[in-house]
Amino acid sequence: MSLLGRNALITGGASGIGRAIALRLARDGTDVAVLDRHVGGAQAVADEIARTGRRALAAEVDVADTASVARAVADVRATLGPIHVVVNSAGIADFAPLADLAEERWLRMLDVHLNGTYRVTRAAFADMVAAGWGRIVNVASAAALNGGGPGLAHYAAAKAGIIGFTRALAHELGPSGITVNAIAPGLVDTPLIHGAGAPAGLYDAAVARLPVRRIGQPRDIAAACAYLASEEGGFCTGQVLSPNGGAVM
């Protein structure tokens, strides 16, 4: 996929899906800003990209904090120049049945995923309007499509919100040359799922039911993102692409 000469900003780029997307977009020709709460991890990814000859920057961001997002986006502009591609991948996992789903836990989930996606997109999109070209890719989840399972009401709601945000913005920004799409991954082998407090055996049972009989890898999701972010993906907007091994059809 071709992305030569563009600048991409990826949140959650220190780990898992965001990391794989950062590396893949760099391979496809973008310079890359790797944003994450864990700046050490983001720096390691940026260093890996820089060794391939592309410009890369690591910046610390908490997507749940508007001022932190503003600082990080300003950093990216000062170092790389205008932002043409935004990928919102920062995320957290948590299992809580409704009885345990205290308001604080609910709000935290929405704040990182849904509000974080809004904050970063809003801080960055003006460059794309000015360029008359842009790509916004929001990482949702297959849980937004099928509810995920017990204990995921806050997660599924946040991710479904991201899909609504994506589709509305696709209407709004399309005339400015900007596509806005969501990716709704199924189960992917990243640190997120291992630290989430999932019921024992849940993931093995889910993989055993999948038509493809394997868990997703971060590169599976990066390939979908590479298409949506590419020049060739320009006719695709307001869509939800769901690499999920057949979990949701």
Ligand SMILES: NC(=O)c1ccc[n+]([C@@H]2O[C@H](COP(=O)([O-])OP(=O)(O)OC[C@H]3O[C@@H](n4cnc5c(N)ncnc54)[C@H](O)[C@@H]3O)[C@@H](O)[C@H]2O)c1
């Ligand atoms: N792994 C899966 O099975 C799966 C499935 C569907 C969707 N997703 C989504 O994919 C995205 C990436 O998840 P992953 O599996 O790669 O997890 P991961 O834990 O490997 O990566 C998530 C990254 O987000 C960062 N992050 C978390 N909160 C942040 C904040 N407030 N500000 C900035 N950065 C923050 C973390 O530091 C981490 O580097 C998430 O949005 C997740 O919900 C994952």
